[in-house]
Amino acid sequence: MSLANEHPRSVSLREVAQRAGVSGQTVSRVANNVPNVAEPTRRKVLAAMSELGYRPNVAARALRRGSFGSIGVVVFTLGTLGNIRTISGIVAEAARRDYAVELIQVQPATENDATEGQVSSALSRLGQDAVDGIIVIIESHLISKSALEFPDGIPSIIVEAGARPDRPSINGDQTAGARLAVQHLLDLGHPTVWHVAGPAESNSARERTETWRDTLVAAGRPVPEPFQGDWSAEAGYRAGLRLAEIPEASAVFVSNDQMALGLLRALHERGIRVPEDVSVVGFDDMDEAAHFWPPLTTVHQFFEDAGSLAVSLIIDEIQGRDLEPGERKVGIELVTRQSSGPYRGPHPLPTPIPQEDS
Structure with a gap:
């Protein structure tokens, strides 16, 4: 059983100094993280503090430090x-x-x-x-x-x-990030860009959706009805199944990478190739985005x-x-990977979903 448990009273600097075999001034320097203490001495003092259950006086330290x-x-x-x-x-x-x-x-x-x-x-x-x-x-x-x-x-x-x-x-900068994503897809020749939005109550999601819409309008492109998501891969998957049924949907801006992951899976299951048939851009640049298949073009947030x-x-x-x-x-930046490519026309109709035997 430690001395701290045996003696729950407050432990003084003098007791720590005696246990460590150093001066009270040295203990004070260690307690206040003053750098000019030799590392072996610092370790000895910290060990004594631990053994005795010493806790620095926060209020006193605040008075000294301001x-x-x-x-x-x-x-x-x-x-x-x-x-x-x-x-x-x-x-x-x-x-x-x-x-x-x-x-x-x-x-x-x-x-x-x-x-x-x-x-x-x-x-x-x-x-x-x-x-x-x-x-x-x-x-x-x-x-x-x-x-x-x-x-x-x-x-x-x-x-x-x-x-x-x-x-x-x-x-x-949500606005700048969404504009970069949409403009990237338009610059690749896509007639317009579809959108999987984040939760309606989210300020960040609203900014991204509004910027997607404004960028298309400024470019004179049609504005498709967005798909409403909730940041989850499952929401992206559901949107992907529906987008697979729309041959004109050749480019998709997804409001976060997690939903983009679900969307990629849905397109793959329906036989829609990325980026040959559909280009996909996400948002956030999560660590795994570079390891999606294909690696995800996305907006990196710092x-x-x-x-x-x-x-x-x-x-x-x-x-x-x-x-x-x-x-x-x-600031933000667009990270271009293999999930976005040039427009090649409407994508083919999806592979029929196999029916289970009754």
Whole structure:
């Protein structure tokens, strides 16, 4: 049994110093991450801290440093590619700037169950914890339902939200990305571009769909009725089965890579070749996109850059710099792979679906 369990009282720096055989000043330097401590000595002090159950006095450290050295992050879900990559960028940049990250996930049973109580409760908790700033990763349609109440006096910024008039926010340039995707297919000679949209309530999905439509109208091309999806591969699969029945559908812009994966499978099952018969472009550039068959042409979002920028901006605010409210756009780029090719005319009718013997 460790000494920490035997003696739950607060352990002092002097006790750690005695256990490690070093001075109290050396222990203080290790506790405050001061770099000028020899690595063997640092390891010895850390071992003594662990054995004794020593915990640094956060409040005292904050007084010395002028801040807690911690950033709170509220995220709606950890189940999406964008959120995971954004958090990765936040953690990496925070570590580089010598800040810790406290993460709180708000995940109702369904997206529509997001209430002001759940998100505001997370923000209130962070307001009571030892954090210097707060980053919220949540879409604008959830913010409108959640009526976020940010703690007074703590800098805060929103990622993946869309612009808000009262505070800074960060988002990928959805409009530029969708325009690149659609224009790429038009430049390949396709008469028009069909579309598998994301959820109607999603701000990012709406921006991509509106840009798809505007780009076609500006080019004088017909605008087909979009297929409504929900970000899932299953939704893409269902759309792909229907598109296989439309010979004129030679090019498809899919609102995310996951749905594009399902669509590719459906076209393959129906004997429709990609890109010879139908060209497909996705959005996000998930890690697996380069390994789809065929490898997927898609719009790469720099989610990690959004996370890094959020940390830089929040630290600017922590250090007393005033930031203008409004949205900051993070750049995107089109990654061209083998799923898109030149127009070759209407695609053939699909292979009939085999009927099971009765």
